[in-house]
Amino acid sequence: MTDRSPLAPASFPELPVIGGVTLRVARARYKTWDRCDLTYVELAPGTAVAGVTTQSLCPSPEVEWCRDAIPLGHARALVVNAGNSNAFTGHRGRTAVEAIAARVANHLGCVPSDVFISSTGVIGVPLPVDKAEAGLDAAFVAEPCGWEEAAATIMTTDTFAKAAVTRAVIGDRTVNLVGIVKGSGMIAPDMATMLGYVFTDAAVDPVFLQSLLSAANRTSFSCITVDSDTSTSDTVLAFATGVAGNMPLTSFDDAGADAFASALADLCRQLAHLVVRDGEGASKFIAVHVSGASSDASAHRIALSIANSPLVKTAIAGEDANWGRIVMAVGKAGEPAERDKLSIRFGGVQVAREGLAVDDYDEAPVAAHLKGSEIDIDVDLGLGEGRATVWTCDLTHGYIAINADYRS
DSSP, rough: OOOOOSSSSSSOOOOOOTTTEEEEEEOOOSSSSOOEEEEEEEEEEEEEEEEOOOOOOOHHHHHHHHHHHHHEEEEEEEEEEEEEEEOOHHHHHHHHHHHHHHHHHHTTOOOOOHHHHHHEEESSOOOOOHHHHHHHHHHHHSSSOOOHHHHHTSSSSSSOEEEEEEEEEETTTEEOOOOOOOOSSSSSOOOOOSEEEEOOOSBHHHHHHHHHHHHHHTTTGGGSSSSOOOOSOOOEEEOOOOOOOOOOOTTSTTTHHHHHHHHHHHHHHHHHHHHHOOTOOOEEEEEEEEEESSSSHHHHHHHHHHHOOHHHHHHHTTTTTOHHHHHHOOOOOOOOOOOOGGGEETTTEEEEEETEEEEOOHHHHHHHHTTTSEEEEEESSSSSSSSEEEEEEEOOHHHHHHHHHOOO
């Protein structure tokens, strides 16, 4: 296991039990490691589900399965396999997914489409059905576990287990939202993130839950990048058990809907930040703020161009205020930009304005800012009202070391 990321939180958060959610883990032994690698979550009857999945044109069969099941709106179980992504495995991959769903459905007495499945790990190796079924049989009889065990079990190259919690008041009920997520490399979600799961005891109509999750995704998981590579398996699922007993949320006209939407957005943003903080080899957490763009969409694309630039990321790793690389990344984004209106700040200190370096700017506070672990880059295009923020990390030798021998 790689050393714990220097950007990791000091400890795993205190998380409440979510009514209607039972967590179990087991050893399916997908790889030669001595750890649990199968997570099994039972969900109360009547649980609503929503989800977002990768836009990759080479998705895993698990992603395709979830895409088919999400519109049905209900869920009874979640299975997550770690160590084998089961992607690019042809009919054998689909057969494995169907076998997992059938085994869980038989155990719970539900239909297979109520079972949601994710797998993460090496691409191109079929998921061994015998190991998956043995792992499930062990999970069915295992003692329930806590959030930290479940979060650790879904990890691959992650260096720490990731989770977050928020709350909302709906009428006279306080509802809890807990999320777990895994991801460290192959992170440039074009919809959602690596693998992320949100659980709440709130009662929420599945169509409304889908709209809320899609909106939350746009300002969280779709605003992070580690290495510009979108996974074949990216999936985020939200499950609402309804055990809290609130009047079901069906639209923003319902009391508490705004509070719940804000809590969900906050939770997704926390989880997305944790993924960046565990970026493979990362030593700095970078926020790229773009304003003054012709539109929010344009600002988002420019921010991603900056955040994905190896030259920008290596400059930050080297603590070098090389703002010329920011100019380069803006210029190559293919979005409206005018050189002589462009302004750039590092840590709030303006270093370039209107197409030129700022005369006699004091580099000392910029150098001090870049020596820290939290980096802010602000770019003002001076064209309009569009704005966006993207979060990323630096690019170090550690990223190469992790990925040069990933399969071994």
